[in-house]
Amino acid sequence: MDFDSIARFIAVIDNGSFAAAARVLDITPQALSTSIAKLEKSLGVVLFDRERGGITKPTEFGDAFLPHARFMMAAEQRAVEEVHARRDARSGWVRLGIGESMAGAPVARAIARLRETAPDARVAVVDGYTQDMLARLDAGELDLVAGAPDSDRAQARDLVQIPLYVSQDVIVARADHPLASKSNVSLADMQDYTWLLSHTRRDSFQTMIDAYAREGLKAPQNVMFMDSVTVGIELLATEDYLIFISRDIFWPRLGTADAQFVVIDAKRPVIERNACLLYRSDYPLSAMAEQLRDNIIAEIGESVAQSSIPQREVSSTARKRSKVG
Incomplete structure (x- = not known):
């Protein structure tokens, strides 16, 4: 059974005769008869009764087959x-993982830009720590990951890694925290407060310990390990806690007169975060995923140019895309 034979079967019914259907289809009556005979043979039934005057009517088998034939043709289309x-790249799925180093605002704009050009696009966004996102990339659950780099894996395996920018982690507190309005906050000033640090990425904890050790100070004893940004923000909003985190996560909630949170004016501890795009080179990106990748790169470049992302260094890739865009 082939689609040409099914389409010709429908044409005979819609036009009332083999001759009329052949004219509409621009084929010979013999070719049409051959297609119908082939279809009847595959089904094992007679589909048409030919009457005098060239009138052709479907048999009970033809009537039974007709709705299925129309469905099959619609499904093919x-x-x-x-x-x-x-x-x-007008529709289809694209699945993006967002890691801890990635700014949310330019990614949101990149998705909006994708939806403008591909309104039927289906976008799935999952956030978490980059290592977890890379595991899902390996499992085929994600197409792209925007987060921290994995240089060892990029060198050892088939992982494409596009650097975007470098930023520094900051210490954030609620706006009415006792240290919020203080200048040049020292490690000693922050020693007795409760800190919220990542449980998955222990580099934050180690960096804090090292910073206090270098100044001969005892590290803060009140540490809560927290990987839930949502719960962490709620705790930070109601308690005099300090959170050591990527500024990009808090960027929409900072920098305005009525902001709920502020960056503490402290020079230490310091961690630099590299934001990049990662995907597998051994599994080709769909046209939709390529478009989202390019949109993210362009939006990062534009955000940096407008100082929407506080950064120490932006990659040449993002800078070039910004100029092109």
Whole structure:
């Protein structure tokens, strides 16, 4: 059974005769008869009764087959349209993992830009720590990961890594925290407060310990390990806690007169975070994923140019994309 034979079967019914259907299809009556005979043979039934005057009516088997034939032709058309849409990056799925080093605002704008050009796009966004996101990339659950780099893996395995920018972790507190309005906050000033640090990424904890050790001070004893940004923000909003975190996570909540949180004016501890895009080179990106990748790079470049992302250094890739965009 082939789609040409099914389409010709429908044409005979819609036009009332073999002769009329052949004219519409621009084929010979003999070719049409051959297609219908082939279809009847594959089904094992007679589909048409031919009457005098060239009138052709479907048999009970033809009537039974007709709705299925129309469905199959519609399904074929939808399948072709879906494949072409995916090929042309107008629809289809793209799955993005957001790591701890990535600024949310430019990614959101990149997704909005994608939806403008591909309104039928289906976008799934998952956030967490980069290592968890890379595990999901390996499992085929994600197409792209925007987060911290994995240089060892990039060198050892098939992992494409596009650097975007470098920023520094900051210490954040609620706006009415006792240290919020103080200048040049020292490690000693922060010693007795409760700190919120990442449980998964212990580099924050180690950096804090090392900073206090270098100045001969006892490290803070009140430490809560927290990987839930949502719960961490709620705790920070109601208690005199300090959180040592990527500024990009808090960027939308900072920098305005009525901001709920502020960056503590402290020079130490310091951690630099590299933000990048990662994806597998052994599994080709879909056209939709490529478009989102390019949109993120362009938005990062534009955000840096407008100082929407506080950074020490922006990659040449993002800078070039910004100029092109």
